[in-house]
Amino acid sequence: MRLSFAPMEGVTTYSFRQLHAALFPGAEKYYAPFIAPDGSGKFKGGRLRDILPENNRDIRLVPQILCNRPEPFLAVARELAAMGYREVNLNAGCPSGTVVPKRKGAGMLADLRALDEFLAEVFSRCELAVSVKTRMGLESTEEFPAILEIYNKYPLQELIIHARDRRAMYSGRPDLAGFATAFRASRPPVCYNGNVFSPADLTGPVSAAPGLERVMLGRGAAANPALFRQLQGGPALEAAELKDFLRRLRDAYQAQGLSERYTLARLKELWYYTVQMFPGASAGAKRINKAQTAAEYQSAVDALFASGRFSPEAAFRG
Ligand SMILES: Cc1cc2nc3c(=O)[nH]c(=O)nc-3n(C[C@H](O)[C@H](O)[C@H](O)COP(=O)(O)O)c2cc1C
Structure with a gap:
């Protein structure tokens, strides 16, 4: 199983990631909490420090952008490329009430034509590989087949599916049946995300989607930094x-x-x-x-x- 550490704003800071990788190896990749570019596409201060290569030595870091306009996205991607990054992740999952009404994060799922146009522009001009971290819909996970039709048009490096709709925020059970359908229908490689807090929690997604090879861990690994090791058959946290x-x-x-x-x-x-x-x-x-x-x-x-x-x-x- 290929495991990655989810971006968690306020938790998975660069100091956290560096230390976690040194003491609890097992995460193949770490995703940085989102960068929300201003109009110029520039970013600075804490956001810049968080992704500076010198603060992320010895880990594979994928920066993430929260943005619904191609120009600022591409401007940040260019800066990231200049720092040596190879991949950038689009946040299409943030459920926050301050983000969604601006049609950013999970709000991007409200207008599939706009999402399609955004991706067309980004994929024709971005020099980095682009992956997407997405919710399965705004009001219902039943929206996902139509959303996936859009993602399937583009050569996504990876599609990370947080198997919930935006309305669920972080509660309730992930929709494993809906995820299984999406896993089969997705052209990009799929990574599962949602409520894997212990080794037993892997059973659900793995039996729903046979062949699943990628799983992203968030809150479970924040609680238990040894979760990566445990999921790979290693000892429990001491x-x-x-x-x-x-x-x-x-x-x-x-x-x-x-x-x-x-x-x-x-x-x-x-x-x-x-x-x-x-x-x-x-x-x-x-x-x-x-x-x-x-x-x-x-x-x-x-x-x-x-x-x-x-x-x-x-x-x-x-
Ligand atoms: C405090 C907190 C901060 C988060 N920050 C981000 C973020 O910056 N970008 C993002 O894509 N997801 C963010 N998420 C969502 C997580 O990456 C993950 O998708 C979610 O917690 C579900 O996975 P889990 O059940 O393994 O925790 C955040 C979640 C929490 C709880």
């Missing part, structure tokens, strides 16, 4: 390595120059997922969330590890 990973991540954020407040905000965002490796530890989780200083944070984390609630069998469950 408390000590999770503790070490989190400590090194805190140090990396500080070394990156993030303020104490920002470092804590980033770590708390990750803890939203990781805390599920500690079943029944809601008081410990609250304490981490309330921490205002690095010292309060560390003592809350140490207390949680000392509570003995860590379970290698636990997993993110939504």
